[in-house]
Amino acid sequence: MSQLTSTHEKVGYLPGSKPSTHTAFTAASGIENAVRMLEGRWKLVILFNLFGGRLMRFSDLERAIPDISQKMLIQQLRQMEADGIVTRLVHHQVPPKVEYGLTAWGQSLCPALDALLTWAEARPASPDAQ
């Protein structure tokens, strides 16, 4: 279910003709929301460690991402939790144990990121004059 056309032809969300659900501005702001959730120095790295559906403890993530500080790790996790991307599961134990995972919606980010990765790697080496 594609909302934007991917061709070089005229597209449906252009101002003037809006047969589709989106104008240039609504489409942009919708994607901006997505990009905002993905911004942040570490979010994608965290996400990729969580893809696959397994749960990881705070300390697991710390080990998996050596250069991250505790502050950044918790901050980015909490933001993604607030965004509905990651789940936070607290086990009331001594010592404490908290596991992080992905929501179903978070999992569904995977194909979109795949598209982005494919695009990024298709970058031509030499500048192409259109």
Place this chain on the structure above:
Amino acid sequence: MSQLTSTHEKVGYLPGSKPSTHTAFTAASGIENAVRMLEGRWKLVILFNLFGGRLMRFSDLERAIPDISQKMLIQQLRQMEADGIVTRLVHHQVPPKVEYGLTAWGQSLCPALDALLTWAEARPASPDAQ
């Protein structure tokens, strides 16, 4: 040609088993490059005004995006030009005339953004405990 699996099953880029071309870190950094090019307050709005393959003058873009400052417009355009996403065509005239458009690679961003938009709009209203 998908490089990441989109299922909830085990995925190929996970540490330990790397039959695919990507580890969690190379995949993340590849996408980070893409996200970095899309960050910036106005880049997506500019992009959407350029999709469709038509050329737009500097002043056209200024009019199309009322709240943007000249500094921001030129800055984001130049960055995207450096990234190989937009083209810059200078007509040596009096008064000056410069037209901006998308490279072929820039055009090919469209489906990837579409995937992101579809994902963003699929966000569940209520928090879903996975």
Place this chain on the structure above:
DNA sequence: CCGCATCCAACGAGATACTG
């Protein structure tokens, strides 16, 4: 018309130290 330079405020993110 198109763009550059400068100054400034706001925010993101790292380092470090401390707590339940």
Place this chain on the structure above:
DNA sequence: CAGTATCTCGTTGGATGCGG
């Protein structure tokens, strides 16, 4: 173990004014 608190700094983006 899993956080919180504070400080600092680099970067981003806005406003304004000048130049080819």
